[in-house]
Amino acid sequence: MQDCYIRSVDGLKLHGFYLPAENAKRFVILSHGYRGSRFGSLSFMAKYLHERQCNLLFMEQRCCGESEGKYITFGAKEKWDVQRWAIYVSERNKEKLPIYLYGQSMGASAVLMASGYWLPPEVKGLIADCGFQSMERQMRDMADNWFHLHYIPLLLKEMDWLCHFVAGFRMKDADTTEAMKRNTRPVLFFHGEKDTYVYPNNSFQNYMLCKAPKELVIVPEARHLCSAYADPELYQCTVMEFFEKYDGSNSEK
Secondary structure (H helix, E strand, O other), rough: OOOEEEEEEOOOOEEEEEEEEOOOEEEEEEEOOOOOOOOHHHHHHHHHHHOOEEEEEEEEOOOOOOOOOOOOOOOHHHHHHHHHHHHHHHOOOOOOOOOOEEEHHHHHHHHHHHHOOOOOOOOEEEEEEEOOHHHHHHHHHHHHHHHHOOOOHHHHHHHHHHHHHHHHOOOOOEEEEHHHHHHHOOOEEEEEHHHHHHHHHHHHHHHHHHOOOOEEEEEEEOOOOOOHHHHHHHHHHHHHHHHHHHHHOOOOO
């Protein structure tokens, strides 16, 4: 493991780990979820990918691990961090190997949001596991299904006010809609059928919004971020087929 550092657009020192592979065929940038860690739920697939000649860059999201920051922004600012890490890898990618962005939960949403903006041409595709469609939708789902608060516009308005004046972002900035309409890179969506944290409808919505080549895999009986464990053969084979299909493709953005 090699320590890596970048500076975010708002001046934070962000940390990551780089794990090179022998005779590497591609780079994979790993984007963890809300209050997650550089390894955590990513470790199972990270091991599999590294053994299959993938250089790995483990992001540590802002205010997680060794990265600076006070607030998690549900992708509103993390999308720019994803972009910065993609540029960091691209500048060191002397062999011009294909690069993929792989995110889980909030990290998946950040990857999807980043795809609506400029990314290095070596970025060939995105993998989004259990990503939400927007912060607002996620808050509504949690309020409704966890706390039985069925009508919360005032609460959401107050939450947006706090996000804006305390953490420096608006809830509308944490939304995949426009990015999915602009994105030109292939996207592989995964979601667990039994996910009660980020409901599968989020990935259906992102899939429907996406204008680029896309594939959606719903894994029966899998809960949040458990698809790779529930059906490892399906998950791993689908990921490798995705790589093989797009490793040599041209990216426009």
